Each structure stands twice: as structure tokens, then as C-alpha cells.
Amino acid sequence: xxxxxxxxxxxxxxxxxxxxxxxxxxxxxxxxxxxxxxxxxxxxxxxxxxxxxxxxxxxxxxxxxxxxxxxxxxxxxxxxxxxxxxxxxxxxxxxxxxxxxxxxxxxxxxxxxxxxxxxxxxxxxxxxxxxxxxxxxxxxxxxxxxxxxxxxxxxxxxxxxxxxxxxxxxxxxxxxxxxxxxxxxxxxxxxxxxxxxxxxxxxxxxxxxxxxxxxxxxxxxxxxxxxxxxxxxxxxxxxxxxxxxxxxxxxxxxxxxxxxxxxxxxxxxxxxxxxxxxxxxxxxxxxxxxxxxxxxxxxxxxxxxxxxxxxxxxxxxxxxxxxx
Numbered sequence: 415x416x417x418x419x420x421x422x423x424x425x426x427x428x429x430x431x432x433x434x435x436x437x438x439x440x441x442x443x444x445x446x447x448x449x450x451x452x453x454x455x456x457x458x459x460x461x462x463x464x465x466x467x468x469x470x471x472x473x474x475x476x477x478x479x480x481x482x483x484x485x486x487x488x489x490x491x492x493x494x495x496x497x498x499x500x501x502x503x504x505x506x507x508x509x510x511x512x513x514x515x516x517x518x519x520x521x522x523x524x525x526x527x528x529x530x531x532x533x534x535x536x537x538x539x540x541x542x543x544x545x546x547x548x549x550x551x552x553x554x555x556x557x558x559x560x561x562x563x564x565x566x567x568x569x570x571x572x573x574x575x576x577x578x579x580x581x582x583x584x585x586x587x588x589x590x591x592x593x594x595x596x597x598x599x600x601x602x603x604x605x606x607x608x609x610x611x612x613x614x615x616x617x618x619x620x621x622x623x624x625x626x627x628x629x630x631x632x633x634x635x636x637x638x639x640x641x642x643x644x645x646x647x648x649x650x651x652x653x654x655x656x657x658x659x660x661x662x663x664x665x666x667x668x669x670x671x672x673x674x675x676x677x678x679x680x681x682x683x684x685x686x687x688x689x690x691x692x693x694x695x696x697x698x699x700x701x702x703x704x705x706x707x708x709x710x711x712x713x714x715x716x717x718x719x720x721x722x723x724x725x726x727x728x729x730x731x732x733x734x735x736x737x738x
Contacts, residue, residue, distance in 0.1 A: 419443040422460035422467070425450040426592065427574050430567040431553040432465035434546070434597045434607075435477055435509035439464065441604065442516045450593060453597065465505035472512035477505050479554070504553035510546045514538040516546050529615075537614040545610060566606065573599045617644050625694045635660060635730045641670070650678050657685045658730050663719065668709050669726035670719045671733070686715040688736040705729055 421439050423432045439462050442445055449456055457467045457570065462475035469476040470486055479486060486508065488500030503511070510517075515538045520705050522529040529537075545566070548559045552567040559565060563572060580588050620643040628637050638645060638661040649656050659672045673683035690702055691711035699708040699718075707725040711718035720726045 418445045419461040420447045420449060420459070421462045422449045422451060422457045423464040424452055425589065426452075426467040428570070428592075429465075429553055430503050430549045430570040430603070431504040431506040432460075433570055433596065433603050434506040435464040436547055437600045437604045437607065438495060438509050438513055438517050440600065441607075442513050442520055445629070448597075450589075450596060464509060470503075470508060472508070477508040477512070479504050488542075500553050501547040501550055504550040506546050506553070507542070510538075510542055514542065515544075517607075518611055521608060522615065525612070525615070527615055527619075527626060533618055536618070537611060541607070541610055541612055545607070566603070570599050570603065573602075600718060602671040610694060612631060617647075620644050621648050625652070629656070630660075630727065631731060631734055635727075637661075637727075646675065647678050649674055650676075660723070660726050660730060662723075667718050668721045669723050670717060671726050671729050673716045681716075683716055685733070686720050687711055689715065689734050691715070691718060692698070703729060703732055705732075720725065 419439070421436055421443070423436050430692060436448065440448070443461075444476070446555070449460060450455065452466070457463050460475075462609065463469070464477050467476055468481040469478055470481070470484060478484075480510045486503040488503070488511075490497050490500050492498070497530060497571070501602070515534050518537050518541070519529065522534070532687050537693045548565070548678070549567055551557045551559055552565070560568060563569065575588075575591050575595055579591065581618050583591065622637070623640070623643065624638065624645045628636060628662055630637055633653075633655045634657045636649060636656045638659060641662040645659060645661075649659065654676075656674050659674060660669055661672070662669055671687070673686060676682050676684055691699060692715055693711065694702060694708075694715040695710045696708065700706050700713055705720055705725045707721040708729065709719050709721060720729055
């Protein structure tokens with residue numbers, strides 16, 4: 415039987431860092447009680463204290479960063495050969511550094527994904543790098559990474575109740591409203607976190623599929639038998655000879671012929687589709703290519719396709735023969 419845990423955080427207005435920290439602990443310890451309070455005795459009695467309590471000690475479940483002398487930060491890193499201090503921790507980062515891998519592991523178990531230790535570590539680090547550190551940056555005033563009301567930190571803050579909603583409420587009713595909004599924020603944050611982890615899992619799973627997929631025309635065309643999976647990074651970093659990738663469209667009605675970029679995130683291709691195909695569709699493209707079921711070629715020559723796999727393979731062959 416899973417041991418029951420008590421998770422304490424402060425009451426009143428909330429921010430993304432305490433919401434995120436609590437969400438992570440709730441996910442790791444599904445049998446829990448949430449206590450939102452400033453009462454020192456209740457905080458001391460809790461198994462975990464997030465953004466409150468004046469102590470950082472992961473071993474005893476303490477994740478506060480407001481105390482005098484706190485200097486917790488991620489390890490320094492090299493940028494262009496120079497050492498740069500790591501991003502300082504708020505409660506989100508403190509909890510994630512201690513229990514992020516546990517959360518990812520629990521999520522993998524719920525979704526039926528068999529993950530090894532390295533995959534768990536990679537995903538945990540990636541989530542910190544892409545999400546958690548920015549919650550810390552905003553909460554600690556290290557920067558405003560998303561001005562206005564954009565960014566998760568700002569959007570979570572919008573869920574706090576305001577004076578108009580609280581007007582006329584007694585202390586208990588106001589606390590109840592704030593509790594409801596906090597739990598709403600936790601649910602939303604959990605949803606985004608889980609989707610981010612699922613995306614990381616899908617990317618890791620796709621890498622092996624991409625590596626094992628058949629190649630045509632002396633390895634210059636990669637044929638993916640499933641559409642929608644990420645392939646760019648593997649092809650760019652590991653398959654320098656691949657110029658085009660073929661995969662089925664999401665609706666299953668045609669096959670796509672996609673150029674390979676010279677680098678991840680680049681809009682420059684290793685080889686463009688033929689210039690004579692630019693912007694043509696259906697019969698016009700068929701007349702130029704001789705492929706009867708041609709569907710289209712983008713004006714910028716980075717993607718085209720045909721209704722059949724055979725037709726798309728023929729388009730790839732013609733593109734390889736092009737002098738462009």
C-alpha cells in the first residue's frame with residue numbers, strides 16, 4: 415500500500431513555482447493531503463513543505479528558497495567557452511531536482527512505456543532545461559522570460575482570485591475560493607507537464623524507428639512507414655547522405671516527399687525539389703513530372719507528394735536526378 419504523504423505550501427496568492435512543486439509531488443505521491451497554510455506547526459508536521467518553511471533540505475522534504483543566505487542554483491555551464499552561473503532555484507526547481515526523475519518514472523509507468531535510467535535522466539534534464547528553469551527565473555526576478563501575460567508563470571498567476579471575486583466573502587469562503595483556484599492551477603500545470611514529457615517520450619521512441627527505417631536510392635531517400643513522428647534531428651545528425659524523406663500524410667490519402675534541412679531548425683535544405691515543380695498541383699504537376707497521381711509541390715520547394723507510395727518514390731527519384 416502506498417504511504418500517505420502530507421504536502422504543505424502557503425495559503426493566499428500562488429505563483430507558478432509553488433503550483434508546479436506541489437503538482438510534481440502530487441504526481442509522485444498519489445496518496446496525499448494538501449495543506450495550504452502559514453501555520454508553522456502544520457508546516458513542520460508535513461512530509462513536504464513547498465515554498466514555505468524557511469528551509470531547503472531535500473532529504474527531509476523541505477523546498478523553500480526565501481530564507482536568508484539561500485544560494486541554491488543549477489551547476490554553472492559553458493557558453494562560447496566562458497563559464498556562466500547556473501540559473502538560481504525557486505521552489506519549482508528545488509522539487510524537480512529532487513523528484514523530477516520520480517515524476518517522469520511514474521508517468522512512464524502510467525503510460526506503459528518501458529524506460530531505462532538514461533532515458534529517464536535525459537527527459538528529466540530536458541524538462542528542466544525547457545520549462546522548469548524559466549519558472550524559477552520569473553519567480554526569483556532573474557528575468558522576465560515572457561513579457562505581458564504570455565508564458566506559464568504569467569498564465570498561472572491569472573488564476574488567482576481578485577478583489578472583486580473576494581468582495582463580501584468571509585475568511586473561510588475566501589480561503590475556499592483560493593483553494594479551488596490553486597487546485598485548478600495544479601491541474602492545468604500537470605496537464606502541460608505531462609504533455610511535455612509525453613512529447614519527449616515520443617521523440618525518444620521515434621529515434622530508433624527512424625534509424626531502422628529502410629532507405630532507397632543508395633541511402634539518399636529515407637522511407638518512414640509511419641507519419642507524424644519527429645525525424646529531423648536523427649537524420650540531420652546521423653544520416654548525412656539522406657536528401658529526402660518519404661512518409662504517409664496524417665489523413666492517409668497521400669505520401670509526402672520532404673527535403674532534409676542542413677541543420678536542425680534551418681530552412682535551408684540539403685537539396686531542394688526541382689524548381690520547375692514550384693507551386694504546381696495535380697494535373698499541372700503531373701504534366702511536368704510524368705507522375706499521374708502527383709498532388710502538389712510547395713512554392714518554396716521543401717515538400718511535395720503524390721497519392722501513392724509508388725508515385726512519391728518516383729518523385730524522389732526525379733528530384734535526385736535534378737541538377738538543382
